[in-house]
Amino acid sequence: MNQAAIILQNVHYSADGIHILKNITGSFPEGKITTLVGPSGAGKSTLFKLCNGLRSPDSGEILIKGKSIYEYDPLDLRRKVGIALQSATMIKGSVLDNLQLPLTLQGQKIEREYAEELLHDVGLGEEFIERNAKDLSGGQRQKLSIARTLVNKPKVLLLDEITSSLDRVSQHDIEELIEKINRKYGTTIIWITHNLDQALRIGHYTWVMMNGELIESGESSLLQNPQDKRVQEFVKGELE
Amino acid sequence: MSYLTLSLTLIFVLIPLLLSRTLKLGLEKDTLIATVRSIIQLLVVGYVLQYVFQADSFIFILLMILLMIGAATQNARKKGASIQGITWKLFITFVFIEILTQSILLGLNIVPATPQYIIPISGMVIGNSMVLGILFLNRFTAEVENQKEETELILSLGGTPKQAIHTQLITSIKASTIPTIESQKTIGLVQLPGMMSGQIIAGADPVQAVQFQLLILFLLLTTAVVTSIMLGFLSYPALFNKRMQFLKLKS
Numbered sequence: 001m002n003q004a005a006i007i008l009q010n011v012h013y014s015a016d017g018i019h020i021l022k023n024i025t026g027s028f029p030e031g032k033i034t035t036l037v038g039p040s041g042a043g044k045s046t047l048f049k050l051c052n053g054l055r056s057p058d059s060g061e062i063l064i065k066g067k068s069i070y071e072y073d074p075l076d077l078r079r080k081v082g083i084a085l086q087s088a089t090m091i092k093g094s095v096l097d098n099l100q101l102p103l104t105l106q107g108q109k110i111e112r113e114y115a116e117e118l119l120h121d122v123g124l125g126e127e128f129i130e131r132n133a134k135d136l137s138g139g140q141r142q143k144l145s146i147a148r149t150l151v152n153k154p155k156v157l158l159l160d161e162i163t164s165s166l167d168r169v170s171q172h173d174i175e176e177l178i179e180k181i182n183r184k185y186g187t188t189i190i191w192i193t194h195n196l197d198q199a200l201r202i203g204h205y206t207w208v209m210m211n212g213e214l215i216e217s218g219e220s221s222l223l224q225n226p227q228d229k230r231v232q233e234f235v236k237g238e239l240e
Numbered sequence: 241m242s243y244l245t246l247s248l249t250l251i252f253v254l255i256p257l258l259l260s261r262t263l264k265l266g267l268e269k270d271t272l273i274a275t276v277r278s279i280i281q282l283l284v285v286g287y288v289l290q291y292v293f294q295a296d297s298f299i300f301i302l303l304m305i306l307l308m309i310g311a312a313t314q315n316a317r318k319k320g321a322s323i324q325g326i327t328w329k330l331f332i333t334f335v336f337i338e339i340l341t342q343s344i345l346l347g348l349n350i351v352p353a354t355p356q357y358i359i360p361i362s363g364m365v366i367g368n369s370m371v372l373g374i375l376f377l378n379r380f381t382a383e384v385e386n387q388k389e390e391t392e393l394i395l396s397l398g399g400t401p402k403q404a405i406h407t408q409l410i411t412s413i414k415a416s417t418i419p420t421i422e423s424q425k426t427i428g429l430v431q432l433p434g435m436m437s438g439q440i441i442a443g444a445d446p447v448q449a450v451q452f453q454l455l456i457l458f459l460l461l462t463t464a465v466v467t468s469i470m471l472g473f474l475s476y477p478a479l480f481n482k483r484m485q486f487l488k489l490k491s
Contacts, residue, residue: 074484079398089389105399
């Protein structure tokens with residue numbers, strides 16, 4: 001396995017008295033695509049928020065590029081570890097307003113050409129640029145959300161079910177885009193997906209999480225031959 | 241006004257009581273409680289003010305103002321109970337507003353430094369500030385709750401807490417101050433302000449009454465805007481921790 005972009009050591013996290021992550025220990029290899037699979041409520045999205053610094057673990061250690069998350073300035077950490085949330089929330093305004101939000105927050109503006117290029121990359125034509133973001137469909141919002149996260153040029157990209165509301169063609173386009181980013185910039189990708197075929201197709205490595213625990217991790221092929229009985233049942237159910 | 245004349249004003253209490261009973265509105269108990277409370281509270285205040293005015297002591301004025309601020313804080317804090325430390329934030333806001341307005345009024349000799357002016361004006365300022373505080377907190381907590389996904393989005397992209405809460409803050413400040421500004425636009429056309437009406441009824445020159453009313457209106461405009469802004473900027477940091485993480489509102 002390559003050098004780790006993110007290392008988690010005995011990470012625990014709870015909220016409102018509910019133990020959401022239990023003793024998570026593992027790593028995400030640098031420059032690779034790792035998929036995170038598991039049933040709903042497994043703690044996958046929460047794990048992302050911990051890596052991006054939106055939440056802090058109750059105990060345990062998270063290292064990003066060998067440095068504890070507490071050694072990073074929170075703003076710097078969030079720009080380095082970008083996250084595209086499942087909700088694909090939009091702010092009021094146009095597609096351009098949303099796309100350049102990461103730069104607006106730093107008092108800068110996006111160059112028109114770069115904005116168009118990004119939109120083109122995610123499969124939204126330049127004709128979308130002046131459109132009201134609230135008028136976009138769920139799938140179009142997902143695409144814009146990915147493009148927006150890329151504006152910060154993150155070293156690690158956390159993708160939370162970004163293709164869940166896309167049709168097959170769009171899903172394929174996004175998969176190609178993410179693979180291109182991974183190859184071209186060496187960006188570490190961690191991708192939550194419910195689609196095990198997708199995990200097998202695009203992931204170099206995979207983590208299987210259930211009930212707040214990391215059950216199995218390794219090369220994506222483990223999904224075809226899991227060792228743990230719970231994972232076997234989960235995979236069987238999902239692939240059926 | 242004699243006590244006999246005053247007792248005749250109770251006719252205006254009897255009318256809603258009779259209507260409530262006839263239409264079975266169930267308002268009789270609340271109407272009676274409100275009537276009795278207002279009689280007792282106003283009479284007590286009347287006698288207290290009479291004593292304070294006669295004593296003409298700075299300590300008594302200060303105590304009266306502190307009492308007003310304490311009561312206003314107690315009343316407004318319920319609306320912002322979900323925000324950490326809201327009690328002292330309200331208290332500081334009311335104290336600041338009082339010092340600001342009285343410094344201008346007394347410092348520039350706009351009104352004489354006597355209890356007859358200081359106490360009623362303080363009452364209006366603090367009372368208005370309390371209403372504005374309640375309006376602001378009501379809107380702000382609702383905005384924070386409704387827009388939490390947007391707040392987290394901005395934080396996740398590397399925005400500061402201030403940037404993440406900016407829209408909610410500005411919306412709430414605007415929403416809470418609009419009633420004050422709008423009512424000033426129609427004042428004199430739709431309604432005659434209570435203080436001015438009271439002065440005219442008591443025999444004051446209407447032009448002088450208008451001058452005083454204008455003073456109060458401008459004072460309340462400052463109070464409204466400063467209260468909302470100050471409370472907003474004191475409140476929003478409580479929604480985030482040192483790691484710039486968005487905290488849930490207290491339930």
